[in-house]
Amino acid sequence: MAIVWNYRIEMLNGLWWTVKLAATSAVLAFALAFVAGVARSSHSLWFNVPATIYVEFFRGTSALAQLFWLFYVLPFLGVDLSAFQCGVIGLGLCFSAYGAEVVRICIESVPRGQLEAAAALNLSRFQILRMVVMPEALIMMMPLLSNLLIELIKATSLVSLITIPDLTFQAKSVISKTYQSGAVLLVTLLIYLLISLVVSSSMRKLETHLSRGRSVSNGL
Template identity: 45%
Template sequence: MGMFSLSAMLVAALIAIAIMSLFGDNALFMSGLLQGAWLTVQITLLGSLLAVIMATTAALFRLYGAPPLRWLAVTYVEFFRGTSALVQLFWLFFVLPLFGISMDPFSVGVLGLGLNIGAYGAEVVRGAVQGVHRGQWEATTALNMTRWQALKRIILPQAFVAMIPPWGNLFIELLKSTALVSLITMSDLTFRAKTINDTTMQTIPIFTLALLTYLVMSLTITIGMRWLERASLRGMVRGRGR
């Protein structure tokens, strides 16, 4: 969808939330939902940070690492892409303590989701780096740059632009996966919606408000990433410089 439609949806969702919280008891449980939403935002931000770090590391290991590092990266990516996010969370939450490693649910959430999305992100980073035209590498050789200088100054900045849209999708995937932490006792937005529903039975407004709140967060990410893409494309038209 275009920027205009997305912005229109964002505004419409915000207005709908505002209007709904004016009616009946809705204002009462709205504060509970917002507290949950704040936790959701925190897990999303920290998880995204971890995902970007893991993805970049794994992709560079896989592309340029020595064989053991490459092997490690492949295992990480295949393992976390091969199993369910929920299974990974449960495993971290229920099984790791048996090996003497216990974490609080918040850390499990951030770690599990960050690792999961990071594995998908690794493929995004790898594809973007490989998508940079071979001539760019050759130019850096002709200018006698080291591989690391070439990566840092020439290749990664160009790959960065190509990575923005797929990362936008992954951040939204991560946001949506945060709902899973409600199943390991975290009071995020989904958890709040479910518990408030259990006590008040105001099913329709509660779940509608929760859905709209998630929609607002997703649209914010989408619009933000579009803006970032535009900003980094300014001046540089891809595909002509080769």
């Protein structure tokens, strides 16, 4: 462990990059997931078909290949993005495709009776989606989105291959300098585990809060 302590600055810097990349990618992924998921659940072909193509493409291709394409191919097409931008966009697009399916499934799981009751009150489609469907579906989404967020955090290790000095990149750098991988990899694994536990706990608290609010509103 003395080796890890000696290189603590590098490891902390890598942790900062990992957290920053995961947070930024998650915001992009969840925003796109909600848009694509709602579009996928729409009966309009103008929304459903493009969203389906988007989801199937990014869900059916490798996240690593997407990162490499953004980082190595786009410059030849005249689009220059930083490594961090490539990482955020690549992970955001990839995981938004999985998130879109979560959103779609949860929206379609809302009891039909609630939709019919809302329609009987002469609510518009947007009002039904905002006031009835999304509050109910969001509670169902939380455990699935929590798992997806943890997968995204672990997938940030891929960005070390496009020169982003994240936690995995720094760990490999320390190993190449010291030729001692055991302690470095153990600490790296524990850091990823700690991040995942914090995220999981936070998402459970958010789920509890949303459920409590829903229960109160139903009681009224």
